[in-house]
Amino acid sequence: MPDMDGFKLLEHVGLEMDLPVIMMSVDGETRRVMRGVQHGACDYLLKPIRMKELRNIWQHVYRKKIHEVRDTECHEGLEEILMMRNVSEQQSYDGYLYCGGDMTPGSKKRKDFEHKYEEKDFADHSSVKKARVVWTVDLHQKFVKAVNLIGFEKVGPKKILDLMNVPWLTRENVASHLQKYRLYLTRLQKDDLKTSSSGPKPDIPPRDAPDKCTESTKVQQNEVVSSHRTPNNLIIQNSSPTIHEVDIKRNASLQTTKPKKILTGYAAKTGMSHPFASTQYSSFNSVLPTQYCWGGGSKEIQFKQENNPPQFQVQDGFFTGLGLPAQQNIMPSFQPPDPVISPSWSLKDHPNNMELSPFLLQGQHFSSTNVDHEYKGVVEYNDQEFLYDPLRYDYEYPTDPLEFSVIDQGLFIV
């Protein structure tokens, strides 16, 4: 700079642009550092700069904002501050801002807050909260594909992550999901052993699922879905899917002797196991919680198929492929806005009955793709008069209980 040195520039920036300035130099001589500070530098970093120091620098903006808030005695800039602050600090910060009464400079609360800010935040600046990963069906599918590709024996978070090719996903995210996934498989195995040792019909899931909807969940369910019509079944006509089963437990090396099973039954009945029965639709298979405890009745919805016979896939309690309308992803709440319904549908004509739970509109055209096929269709309801009563828990299962969910057997249908 021909006209000024760094210190002069520092003054200019500080005065004219009102920005916090950090000086950098290889020269750490005290006199020089002091001079920088005297000219208004808020920090002085010695080269080479370490990452830790770099991560600190936003604090200067934060601090500046804090002072602005104090100076103006108003909430200007609050939003930025709120965004920047550590979430865990929220209570004390809110206390500071909204405690009412004593907000004068130098009040104890403010001092406490500033103390905290200086002592803690500067030391712990990396505590900005991570966004939580929501394991959507789609994401889980990728996960499962990766796991299958690698093989359960050799699987690890890093390998899965690489294969999934989701840029924002971290190894830790995958590790966490893998952990949950393994727990799920273990649980499956346990349930399986229990079932097979306790009775002659290992394929019949215990009819206790509806009981798992407790009184409190019933109340919640009422609140959430009481106004929705939920006809019961969608029937696929003219369909003859090829069903090929893969027992994931074999993949998981948890059990190798179990005979193959057919996916069948009614997954979406009240309180029964349901693949999307998670707060975020990503649990592997759990009992329908609260608002998802609906279903039942015996009216039918027809599901007319236009093109190819559909093929379906159920992966680890997740439906993939047919049933999920193209532009209609699983909604953030499982609550279907009218007139969307959340029925089950089945392949009644096929000996291997099965049901899925798409959100489908009457007359809605859909298209969906699974591993091998793309297919299209249109939804028709046979009977629109069916009104779901959320308080009624004694719906008859429209078919033999033998056909009950085998979804929690963790089958693939490819």
Place this chain on the structure above:
DNA sequence: TGTCAAATAT
């Protein structure tokens, strides 16, 4: 890098 379990968030 993987796993586990505690902590935390939803």
Place this chain on the structure above:
DNA sequence: TATATTTGAC
């Protein structure tokens, strides 16, 4: 309260 996800220790 239950469950999902993150975090940190090992």
